[in-house]
Amino acid sequence: MLIRNKHYQEVLIFLKENISDLDWKLSYPPAGRGHETYTTVGEGSSYFIKLGVDLPRYLVMTDLDLTPPIIHSGFLTDGTSIVVQPFIHGRNPTWKDFRQNLDLFAEVVKKMQKSRELQMALPQVISEQYRQVGLTAFDRLEKKWFVYRSFVPSAADEIENVLFWLKHEIKKFTGAGLVASHQDICNANWLMTPTGKIYLVDLEAMTRDDPAHDLGSLLWWYYPPELREEFLSIVGYPYDTDFNHRMQVRMTMHSLDILLPRPNSYDQFDVTVFLKHLEDFWAVSRGEQNPHGYEDIRN
Numbered sequence: 001m002l003i004r005n006k007h008y009q010e011v012l013i014f015l016k017e018n019i020s021d022l023d024w025k026l027s028y029p030p031a032g033r034g035h036e037t038y039t040t041v042g043e044g045s046s047y048f049i050k051l052g053v054d055l056p057r058y059l060v061m062t063d064l065d066l067t068p069p070i071i072h073s074g075f076l077t078d079g080t081s082i083v084v085q086p087f088i089h090g091r092n093p094t095w096k097d098f099r100q101n102l103d104l105f106a107e108v109v110k111k112m113q114k115s116r117e118l119q120m121a122l123p124q125v126i127s128e129q130y131r132q133v134g135l136t137a138f139d140r141l142e143k144k145w146f147v148y149r150s151f152v153p154s155a156a157d158e159i160e161n162v163l164f165w166l167k168h169e170i171k172k173f174t175g176a177g178l179v180a181s182h183q184d185i186c187n188a189n190w191l192m193t194p195t196g197k198i199y200l201v202d203l204e205a206m207t208r209d210d211p212a213h214d215l216g217s218l219l220w221w222y223y224p225p226e227l228r229e230e231f232l233s234i235v236g237y238p239y240d241t242d243f244n245h246r247m248q249v250r251m252t253m254h255s256l257d258i259l260l261p262r263p264n265s266y267d268q269f270d271v272t273v274f275l276k277h278l279e280d281f282w283a284v285s286r287g288e289q290n291p292h293g294y295e296d297i298r299n
Contacts, residue, residue: 004028004036005036006036007036007051007076008038010076010077011049011051011076012024012026015040015042015047015049015084018074018084019042020043022043024040024042025040026038026039026040026049027039029048035052036050036051047071047085048084050082050083051076051081051082052080053082053083053203054081054203054204055073056121057118057122057203057206058070058083059073059121060115060117060118061112061118061200061203064111064118067201067203068086068088068199069086070083070084071084072084088199089194090192090194091192092187092188092192093198094187095187095294097192099223099227099294101196101198102223102227102230102231104198105190108198109214109215109218109235110236112180112200113179113180113181114180114236115180119178119179122207122208125207125208127176128176128177128178129173130174130175130176130177130212131172133178133208133210134173134210134249135170135171137213137250138163138166138170141163145256145260147260148261148274151269151271152271152274152275155275159256162252162256162281162282162285165285166249166252166253166285169245170249173210173246175242178210178211179208179209181206181207181210181211181214182203182205182206183206183207183209183213183214184205184258185200185217185218186217186221186258187221189201189202205262210250211237212249213254215247216246216247216248216249216250216251217250217251217254217255219231220247220251220284220289222294224289224294248284248287251284252281252284256281260274279291
């Protein structure tokens with residue numbers, strides 16, 4: 001079991017030594033289940049503190065102005081990395097925000113995906129082929145699924161029928177050209193500031209992958225079909241049969257993956273929540289659109 005405040009005292013020392021010699025007090029953010037994180041206030045400023053991050057990707061994303069700036073970064077005595085950022089008083093975008101600011105969101109995705117510096121900061125892969133990275137992601141998902149299969153016997157056979165179909169479809173992928181991929185580009189990981197600035201946060205899962213991974217989930221969740229060609233044209237991809245098929249396959253995988261606890265996180269597996277949220281998995285695997293629609297029913 002991970003200890004949520006394992007480095008509490010060390011973080012206080014780090015703040016005193018690197019930010020200001022104050023009597024710091026740490027709080028937990030209102031949301032988040034991934035890494036050890038804190039918020040704090042000092043000398044009229046609010047800060048967000050995150051531990052255990054991969055510093056190179058954060059530094060590049062900061063240089064690209066795609067994630068909040070880093071005030072200070074470093075390592076604790078046990079080698080755990082730490083970043084201190086300003087606490088951004090923003091909000092997650094609504095479905096309406098995504099549509100009304102389509103060009104802005106598309107430009108952020110384009111800048112992230114195409115950055116050579118960011119790609120170099122991410123783990124290198126053995127192949128640039130969409131088929132190979134897809135099969136690697138599938139194997140990882142299948143192993144993750146087998147850990148929790150016995151908890152949901154009522155859905156297991158049907159899920160594995162879809163997994164069989166997914167592997168068959170991935171083997172038919174052609175083409176190559178990996179990009180910097182966020183891997184969980186849902187609205188919870190976007191932040192809009194009061195001035196309209198757009199940031200991506202939670203960069204831990206980033207890797208080099210098929211561009212269809214991020215774009216499949218982003219477009220299926222937030223953009224109706226009639227807006228997708230415009231979005232893809234800005235980012236630089238064709239709205240054709242091959243790309244659409246890869247987006248469907250990768251989004252089907254992603255919609256199952258996000259329901260399973262992440263390794264080395266504080267996530268817990270809730271059977272009731274898992275079964276309820278399989279709705280997206282079933283829909284996208286059948287080639288259907290977002291069953292919730294594209295209006296602001298979930299603001």
